[in-house]
Amino acid sequence: MEDLNKVGFCGLMHDVGKMKVPLEILNKPGSLEDYEMDIMRKHTLYGRNVLMSARNVYPGAVDVAYDHHEHLAGTGYPRGLNKTTLSIFTKLVAVVDTYDAITSDRVYQRGKPHLMALGILVKGMGQQFEANYVTQFINCIGFYPQGNLVELSSGEVGLIVEQNKADRLKPKILLIQDGNKNPIEEKILDLSLNIADASGKRYGVKQVIRPQDCGVDLAKYYQDGKFTKEYVVVG
Ligand SMILES: [Fe+2]
Structure with missing residues (x-):
């Protein structure tokens, strides 16, 4: 099995x-009591037990x-292992899992923004996470990952549809709402072309926003292939 398949399998599993944790604990809306946290x-x-008892599992x-x-420093659970005994795949999955846990909506918390999650990963470099893996993760995902929704300096709203490898702060954006958050005819804005908005100021990203906060159904854009299309913009 190739390494990518292996680590993908590890991530899935x-x-x-x-599945063995009672649903009332797994889906409890508030914080957990100590005994619930133990469970x-x-x-x-x-x-570990489920996978060990299964046949032909990597x-x-x-x-x-x-x-x-x-954690690398030995402060995690369940055994308090440190970096000398953790596998490469374990350290990789720990970074991605933590990012997912921070940014996802759960019954007990609202997902936090992308940049905040990156900040938490950076803070844990060396102590909790392998520093190089955090750096590589940020290099892959970028500051404005594809599929994220952003509000621009003009107040307009758009979807990140393409990364710019030469300058991660200047991706291609599909504009979908005007400054009053009303739907507009979609058009591509390439931030690397340093285009000015209607007021003459250069476009920039103001903040990453959540789709549900401005009535955007991301699934529709995925279904329409907006994130896989190649956009050519002439400045
Ligand atoms: Fe877990």
Whole structure:
């Protein structure tokens, strides 16, 4: 099995132990009591057991399920392992899983913005996460990942449809709402061309926003292939 397939499998299976955690704990809207937290943390052990009892499972996935909440400094759970014993795939999955946990909506918390999640990962470099893996993750995903919705300096709203590898702060954006957040005829804006908005000021990204906060159905844009199309913009 190639390494990419292996690590992909580890990523898919890392939380499989959660199926053994009672739903009332898994979906509890408020914070967990200590005893509930103890049970929740057992998803790592449950995951290890589930994968060990399955046939023909890539063995590295057992380690990832068991160890993905461990920290390099030995301050994680369930065993307090440190960087000397954690596998490469475990350290990779820990970075991606933490990003996902921070940015996703859960019953007990609203997902936090992309840049805030990157900040938390950077803060954990060396202590919690392998520093180089955090850097590589940020290099891959960029500051404004494809599929994110942004409000521009003009107040207009657009979707990031293409990264700009030469300057991650200047992606291509599909404009979908005007400054009053009303739908407009879609058009592409390439920030690397340093175009001015209607008031004559150069366009920039003001903030990453959540689709549900401005009535945008991202699924529609995925279905229409807006994120896989190649956009050629002439400045
Ligand atoms: Fe987990």
